[in-house]
Amino acid sequence: MRNECIDCECVLRSSVELKDCQIEMLGGHHALVKFRKGDSIIKQGVFSTNVIFLRKGMEKVHISGPSREQIVRLVKAPTYLGLPTTFGDKINQYSVTAVLDSEVCFIDLGVFKKLLGENREFSSYILMELCKSELEAYRRCASRTQKQMRGNLADVLLEFSENLFETDQFTLPLSQSDIGNWVDAGRESINRALSEFIQDGIIEMTGRKVKITDKKLLRTISQNG
């Protein structure tokens, strides 16, 4: 039987050579699962002993706050999911939900820890990823609290076009109220701001399809906020 871990990015991406026996171990203790958009992959408050690697798709990471659900960030494949939540605590501290059809691999935490112990490069790669992600979180936190809504919305659009989809034309995977939850705004404000962007010729929209026509202006809005 073919070991699908051999060419999986969870191994390749780290640019780390796992030993054959380590790949074997991974192969024997994982489960590949497909999720449709809207499906919940990690549920806050639920017991978990798996590390999850996202092979394909895009997910929103969200946490239930004092009064409402807060979207923390969006991630796309390939990446690990739930490292902080499975290492830090047996109970998930946040939720992850697919916003596009996705493919994920559940890896037993014990096996994952064993890999970290045996393979120094692998563990330093993981450490690096977590550091980058923490820095990113700090940056976003400062930026989001200090910027006006239009600036934040501009950031979201730029995020989609530059990091997530890498095109100027894409289909929003989130509803407007989700975007509101993301940038701390009501859905109506989002709607109005989007209309303004259209008026100003910055974007074109058909349903959820977005085309960015004036990226420079969008950047300006993002900067002065």
Place this chain on the structure above:
DNA sequence: ACATTAACCCACA
């Protein structure tokens, strides 16, 4: 908050 539209499910032909 309200009106309009789109998406979805189900019964029925």
Place this chain on the structure above:
DNA sequence: TGTGGGTTAATGT
């Protein structure tokens, strides 16, 4: 397999 009605979620103002 296709169509109308009824319901709900998303959107626009």
